[in-house]
Amino acid sequence: MTPPRVAVVGTGVIGAMTTWQLARRGARVLAFDTYSPGHDRGASAGESRIFRTAYKEGSYYVPLLRRAGRLWRDLETTTSTALLTMCGGLTIGPADHPDVLAVRHCAEKHQLDHEVLDAPEARQRFPQHRFDDDDIAVLDPAAGVLRPEPAVQAALRAAARDGATLLPHHPVDAVEETGNGWRIISVGADFDADHLVLAPGPWARRLAPLRDLPVEIRRITACWFAARDPAAHQPDRLPVAIRRHRDAAFSCFPVLDGVSIKIVPHHLGWPVLDDPADLPRSAEPEFARAAADAVARLLPGVTPHPIRIGTFAEGFTPDGHALVGPLPGHHNATLLTGFSGHGFKLAPVFGEIGADLVLRGTTNHDIAALEPGRFST
Numbered sequence: 296m297t298p299p300r301v302a303v304v305g306t307g308v309i310g311a312m313t314t315w316q317l318a319r320r321g322a323r324v325l326a327f328d329t330y331s332p333g334h335d336r337g338a339s340a341g342e343s344r345i346f347r348t349a350y351k352e353g354s355y356y357v358p359l360l361r362r363a364g365r366l367w368r369d370l371e372t373t374t375s376t377a378l379l380t381m382c383g384g385l386t387i388g389p390a391d392h393p394d395v396l397a398v399r400h401c402a403e404k405h406q407l408d409h410e411v412l413d414a415p416e417a418r419q420r421f422p423q424h425r426f427d428d429d430d431i432a433v434l435d436p437a438a439g440v441l442r443p444e445p446a447v448q449a450a451l452r453a454a455a456r457d458g459a460t461l462l463p464h465h466p467v468d469a470v471e472e473t474g475n476g477w478r479i480i481s482v483g484a485d486f487d488a489d490h491l492v493l494a495p496g497p498w499a500r501r502l503a504p505l506r507d508l509p510v511e512i513r514r515i516t517a518c519w520f521a522a523r524d525p526a527a528h529q530p531d532r533l534p535v536a537i538r539r540h541r542d543a544a545f546s547c548f549p550v551l552d553g554v555s556i557k558i559v560p561h562h563l564g565w566p567v568l569d570d571p572a573d574l575p576r577s578a579e580p581e582f583a584r585a586a587a588d589a590v591a592r593l594l595p596g597v598t599p600h601p602i603r604i605g606t607f608a609e610g611f612t613p614d615g616h617a618l619v620g621p622l623p624g625h626h627n628a629t630l631l632t633g634f635s636g637h638g639f640k641l642a643p644v645f646g647e648i649g650a651d652l653v654l655r656g657t658t659n660h661d662i663a664a665l666e667p668g669r670f671s672t
């Protein structure tokens with residue numbers, strides 16, 4: 296049987312992983328992106344991403360996370376590239392904080408290895424953080440830090456080796472359903488495919504069939520702060536962390552550039568944008584000051600002035616879970632978008648799911664909660 300022709304729109308991490316999985320399973324893939332892979336205008340850039348297994352967003356993700364972890368290792372081996380450093384992950388906050396409770400619940404339900412440290416133990420083990428007396432820290436050893444730009448590059452390199460055609464700087468202007476497939480219109484040319492995969496991240500609503508999707512575009516801002524003792528903040532001594540505090544909330548990443556830790560403030564808001572093109576390239580001074588205040592209070596080993604600020608666009612759904620499955624109302628089209636700030640770690644398994652849906656029309660992974668039509672009345 297002739298392998299199907301598949302067009303993938305978008306090669307952020309989700310489209311890149313889907314392209315890789317499709318190509319390794321023999322599909323003839325054309326992968327379009329407006330920009331170059333690894334670019335910093337969407338959701339898949341900014342030096343680091345958290346991988347974790349005890350999952351506050353829902354314990355039904357655990358099988359997907361385990362599979363994603365194996366596929367990250369597979370991609371590392373296939374491309375001889377280091378992508379995931381298992382430095383462990385901390386969730387820090389008051390014992391009764393909902394996120395702390397959710398992580399513990401998930402770890403207990405799935406019998407995941409984990410440690411619960413009270414404030415004195417946590418201070419001794421992780422002096423890089425300042426703990427309040429009522430804080431606890433839940434340590435998930437099956438957690439670590441991912442490298443987003445090399446990951447996108449690696450997946451596409453592996454895909455190209457397996458025969459995929461990569462088309463960077465090819466914005467898809469329109470997609471049209473034909474009698475037996477799809478026509479993709481990009482830079483004045485038509486491309487025909489049997490199946491369409493839509494992985495456009497925050498740009499989803501720009502494409503006509505996705506215009507009514509409940510995907511809101513939000514700006515997420517990351518700030519880097521110089522560590523006074525960079526060695527004490529490297530991944531071998533500082534796990535990734537999710538910090539919940541009465542005055543602040545952020546994720547925190549160890550030093551990867553030799554100089555600075557990164558935090559992504561959650562408490563300062565992720566403003567809605569009308570279009571990813573409206574993404575400002577830096578943050579307002581008030582934002583920088585507020586991020587610096589949180590760091591001054593909670594991370595005693597860093598200089599509390601951001602030395603680098605990055606802004607990124609991400610697509611959010613109303614319930615904070617992605618839209619993954621056949622595109623409602625159309626044939627031969629698969630949708631993967633709206634990853635709502637936590638899709639990176641799962642990208643390889645979503646790539647596998649995308650390839651399953653294209654090539655088999657179904658998947659053995661449980662994606663019922665991510666059904667794209669769930670918000671339609």
Ligand SMILES: Cc1cc2nc3c(=O)[nH]c(=O)nc-3n(C[C@H](O)[C@H](O)[C@H](O)COP(=O)(O)OP(=O)(O)OC[C@H]3O[C@@H](n4cnc5c(N)ncnc54)[C@H](O)[C@@H]3O)c2cc1C
Nearest residue numbers: 305307308309329337338339345467496634636638639640
């Ligand atoms: C700052 C930040 C921190 C995060 N932290 C974490 C974390 O620690 N752990 C975690 O798991 N997740 C995290 N996330 C979420 C995760 O990074 C995203 O869910 C994931 O990267 C989404 O990838 P994507 O491929 O859907 O989108 P994108 O990376 O935005 O890719 C979409 C691509 O589609 C292309 N495109 C769109 N429309 C078209 C078109 N018409 N024609 C051609 N190309 C098109 C775009 O150019 C883009 O390259 C974070 C996100 C952000 C922004």
